[in-house]
Amino acid sequence: AQSVAQPEDQVNVAEGNPLTVKCTYSVSGNPYLFWYVQYPNRGLQFLLKYITGDNLVKGSYGFEAEFNKSQTSFHLKKPSALVSDSALYFCAVRGESSGNTPLVFGKGTRLSVIA
Amino acid sequence: ETGVTQTPRHLVMGMTNKKSLKCEQHLGHNAMYWYKQSAKKPLELMFVYNFKEQTENNSVPSRFSPECPNSSHLFLHLHTLQPEDSALYLCASSQGRVEGRETQYFGPGTRLLVL
Numbered sequence: 001a002q003s004v005a006q007p008e009d010q011v012n013v014a015e016g017n018p019l020t021v022k023c024t025y026s027v028s029g030n031p032y033l034f035w036y037v038q039y040p041n042r043g044l045q046f047l048l049k050y051i052t053g054d055n056l057v058k059g060s061y062g063f064e065a066e067f068n069k070s071q072t073s074f075h076l077k078k079p080s081a082l083v084s085d086s087a088l089y090f091c092a093v094r095g096e097s098s099g100n101t102p103l104v105f106g107k108g109t110r111l112s113v114i115a
Numbered sequence: 116e117t118g119v120t121q122t123p124r125h126l127v128m129g130m131t132n133k134k135s136l137k138c139e140q141h142l143g144h145n146a147m148y149w150y151k152q153s154a155k156k157p158l159e160l161m162f163v164y165n166f167k168e169q170t171e172n173n174s175v176p177s178r179f180s181p182e183c184p185n186s187s188h189l190f191l192h193l194h195t196l197q198p199e200d201s202a203l204y205l206c207a208s209s210q211g212r213v214e215g216r217e218t219q220y221f222g223p224g225t226r227l228l229v230l
Contacts, residue, residue: 032216036221043119043121043205044158044205045221046219049218051216094215102148102163102171106157107156108157
């Protein structure tokens with residue numbers, strides 16, 4: 001079975017400070033990992049994904065995520081937060097060996113960036 | 116925008132009504148998805164169509180009926196819904212060849228309220 005955990009319901013950070021949104025996963029075999037962002041009254045927007053290769057993945061809007069196989073984590077990071085980054089963030093995972101099992105999403109982490 | 120549109124954006128219906136949600140993708144994709152997003156709950160996959168064939172029905176009640184007439188269009192027909200069906204319904208699409216590593220692109224959603 002595959003699963004993903006976002007341990008924090010809410011993350012608060014001051015504008016200009018670095019931000020981290022945590023994600024850990026459990027899959028059979030190698031993972032395919034994704035981050036999405038959802039602004040109010042909108043659908044999910046793709047930020048970045050890890051399939052293979054370099055453990056540090058760069059994505060949209062200055063976000064990046066680091067794949068850590070030993071810790072089974074894929075934390076989302078940004079060096080300097082903006083108020084406009086305030087939104088709901090979802091991590092998702094699917095295992096390479098999962099057959100037709102669909103993508104599994106975490107429950108989301110609400111990021112609030114305070115001016 | 117992501118290239119996935121959904122109509123209507125908002126819908127209020129009584130429990131005896133019949134209505135349909137429409138999704139259209141302009142990305143040349145071959146897989147389309149319906150998700151349900153309720154407050155305080157993880158994203159729930161409802162249906163998957165791959166090359167117009169339904170490949171996933173995630174134990175969804177029969178009062179929800181999907182239809183995929185072609186690779187660009189997906190419908191969700193609603194009949195005799197319950198108040199607990201009130202949620203944001205999201206449509207997504209992906210290439211449809213190697214589902215595991217594909218990125219899903221989401222529409223803005225239909226906010227449904229069942230009275």
